[in-house]
Amino acid sequence: MTDKTILSVDNLALSYGSNPILKGVSMQLRRGEVVSLLGPSGSGKTTLLRAVAGLEQPHHGSVSIAGRAIYDAAAGIDIPAEKRDLGLVFQSYALWPHKTVFDNVAYPLKLRKVGQNEITQRVHAALKNLGLDHLAERYPHQLSGGQQQRVSIARALVYNPPVILLDEPLSNLDAKMREEARAWLRNLIVEMQLSALVVTHDQSEAMAMSDRILLLNGGVIEQQGTPTEMYGQPQTYFVADFMGSNNIMNGRIGDIKGGEARIDLDNGISVWGLRRTNAAIGHEAKAVIRVEQARLADAGGHNRAELDLATSMFLGDRYEYVFHAGPDLLRAWGKGHEAPGRRWLELPADAVWIF
Amino acid sequence: MIRSIINSILIGTLGGALAVGCYLAVGLATHRQNDGLSRLVDYIVLTPRAVPGLMAGLAVFWVFLFVPFLAPARSTLFSVWFAYAVVWLAYGMRLIQSALMQVGPELEEAGRLVGASRARVSRDITVPLIRNGLLGAWLLVFMIFEREYSTGVYLLSPGTEVIGAQIVSLWASGAVDVVAALSLINMALVGIGLAVALRFGVKLHD
Ligand SMILES: Nc1ncnc2c1ncn2[C@@H]1O[C@H](COP(=O)(O)OP(=O)(O)OP(=O)(O)O)[C@@H](O)[C@H]1O
Ligand SMILES: [Mg+2]
Numbered sequence: 001m002t003d004k005t006i007l008s009v010d011n012l013a014l015s016y017g018s019n020p021i022l023k024g025v026s027m028q029l030r031r032g033e034v035v036s037l038l039g040p041s042g043s044g045k046t047t048l049l050r051a052v053a054g055l056e057q058p059h060h061g062s063v064s065i066a067g068r069a070i071y072d073a074a075a076g077i078d079i080p081a082e083k084r085d086l087g088l089v090f091q092s093y094a095l096w097p098h099k100t101v102f103d104n105v106a107y108p109l110k111l112r113k114v115g116q117n118e119i120t121q122r123v124h125a126a127l128k129n130l131g132l133d134h135l136a137e138r139y140p141h142q143l144s145g146g147q148q149q150r151v152s153i154a155r156a157l158v159y160n161p162p163v164i165l166l167d168e169p170l171s172n173l174d175a176k177m178r179e180e181a182r183a184w185l186r187n188l189i190v191e192m193q194l195s196a197l198v199v200t201h202d203q204s205e206a207m208a209m210s211d212r213i214l215l216l217n218g219g220v221i222e223q224q225g226t227p228t229e230m231y232g233q234p235q236t237y238f239v240a241d242f243m244g245s246n247n248i249m250n251g252r253i254g255d256i257k258g259g260e261a262r263i264d265l266d267n268g269i270s271v272w273g274l275r276r277t278n279a280a281i282g283h284e285a286k287a288v289i290r291v292e293q294a295r296l297a298d299a300g301g302h303n304r305a306e307l308d309l310a311t312s313m314f315l316g317d318r319y320e321y322v323f324h325a326g327p328d329l330l331r332a333w334g335k336g337h338e339a340p341g342r343r344w345l346e347l348p349a350d351a352v353w354i355f
Numbered sequence: 356m357i358r359s360i361i362n363s364i365l366i367g368t369l370g371g372a373l374a375v376g377c378y379l380a381v382g383l384a385t386h387r388q389n390d391g392l393s394r395l396v397d398y399i400v401l402t403p404r405a406v407p408g409l410m411a412g413l414a415v416f417w418v419f420l421f422v423p424f425l426a427p428a429r430s431t432l433f434s435v436w437f438a439y440a441v442v443w444l445a446y447g448m449r450l451i452q453s454a455l456m457q458v459g460p461e462l463e464e465a466g467r468l469v470g471a472s473r474a475r476v477s478r479d480i481t482v483p484l485i486r487n488g489l490l491g492a493w494l495l496v497f498m499i500f501e502r503e504y505s506t507g508v509y510l511l512s513p514g515t516e517v518i519g520a521q522i523v524s525l526w527a528s529g530a531v532d533v534v535a536a537l538s539l540i541n542m543a544l545v546g547i548g549l550a551v552a553l554r555f556g557v558k559l560h561d
Contacts, residue, residue: 090465094459094465096466107471108469111471156468
């Protein structure tokens with residue numbers, strides 16, 4: 001742990017009854033960093049966030065904030081949620097319906113016995129910062145979803161917590177707003193020099209917003225790294241599958257040469273790729289290639305196969321070609337429309353991962 | 356006669372409010388607590404309903420008879436109120452608990468996160484949010500306390516009689532006209548209570 005670490009979770013375990021949900025999660029959040037907790041539904045993202053916040057009861061491990069232990073099973077430390085001084089933005093926003101926007105944001109300051117004048121000034125500053133100044137006297141039900149989200153962020157920031165936790169902050173917005181909001185949120189966090197832990201189940205949102213990604217799977221961290229590492233160098237099949245749009249094919253290892261291997265696929269194609277498995281020759285394996293890495297070619301060659309192009313679909317900014325290869329459907333992207341027929345498809349060896 | 360009307364009004368309005376306050380305190384203490392004690396309390400509050408009101412009234416009478424420091428209160432309205440509140444505890448608790456269940460857990464958790472203790476969250480968030488539920492609970496408890504008498508039979512003494520008891524004893528003595536008048540007054544009181552509750556925002560339907 002370096003002195004830049006602001007939030008540190010060490011080997012945290014949590015169960016509901018006899019059902020283990022977190023099975024020893026360790027992670028660090030550095031000052032000024034945005035880290036995403038990514039993972040499929042039910043992988044324990046929300047549970048981890050809530051355990052850090054003090055809303056769920058772990059039974060093993062420790063959590064510390066800026067060097068202060070807030071939970072430590074071995075030492076018997078468990079600081080209650082209200083004394084952890086964290087900011088949490090709920091997925092449902094959880095604004096208090098009986099308080100105005102102003103009072104919602106002012107409440108944390110009131111609890112901290114800040115003077116009335118200073119409260120007014122700080123709340124207005126926070127609201128202004130989020131473009132909500134004109135809505136101060138409204139009640140939450142008089143706001144749009146996007147405005148409610150901003151109020152709940154204002155409420156979580158107004159008392160300057162060292163770490164802010166966000167649970168799927170964008171999931172209640174519609175698709176178009178979500179893309180704008182994630183840029184806006186990322187910008188806000190960076191500008192205010194906050195340290196943020198963001199839960200999301202959308203991998204492109206995680207890549208766009210964060211400095212680092214933790215991919216959670218079944219209560220353990222499967223892999224962590226920068227968005228480029230997570231996308232470009234997945235260590236396991238799960239990570240490769242989760243992080244992008246892929247062509248996935250089953251087969252058997254045909255040959256091994258150092259870090260590369262040849263896989264003989266069930267659909268009849270043989271390709272070379274990067275070896276990410278210890279499986280020996282003759283054993284079952286999977287080949288994974290990102291859809292954007294597969295491309296049309298003019299003629300035969302290394303890692304190329306002649307396949308039936310079934311259709312080209314117009315997606316607006318590109319075309320998607322769908323090939324039939326035995327039992328598999330392979331997809332590739334390109335610029336122009338292609339008539340159906342026999343075509344050469346290249347799966348570049350440095351873009352194929354064999355797990 | 357007049358005294359019985361005043362007593363009934365007192366026990367219905369103030370007594371009802373006080374009872375709802377007590378039920379609320381118990382409800383909040385066990386709210387979203389999942390420990391053994393809270394679950395035990397959930398069952399214990401049901402027990403007063405397991406015996407007839409008359410018996411429960413007798414039990415309260417004995418308590419006031421034999422517990423020394425309570426004895427002076429035996430022939431006051433307090434003992435009657437106490438018996439009513441205990442007997443209707445299970446009923447009142449259900450009203451309070453169903454109101455508490457309506458409050459989204461995240462609203463309370465959000466309060467904890469920004470720095471409010473459990474007690475502060477109850478005061479500033481939970482209770483204001485169930486305000487209407489509390490008024491509704493008061494209305495129902497008021498109507499029950501207003502017409503209740505069997506529980507208080509052993510506790511009623513000169514000065515603490517209530518309308519219900521008066522009606523029964525007058526009926527036995529054949530004063531049907533007075534019974535009719537008292538009944539009308541009782542109905543009017545319930546009507547006024549309802550009007551007051553509606554005035555303060557209790558909704559009987561949407
Ligand atoms: N109160 C609870 N009691 C029992 N099990 C629970 C409880 N809350 C969550 N779980 C279980 O814990 C697991 C992890 O839940 P969690 O909410 O952390 O998932 P998540 O990663 O946030 O998923 P999502 O993306 O759907 O929000 C799930 O299998 C869920 O069924
Ligand atoms: Mg979740």
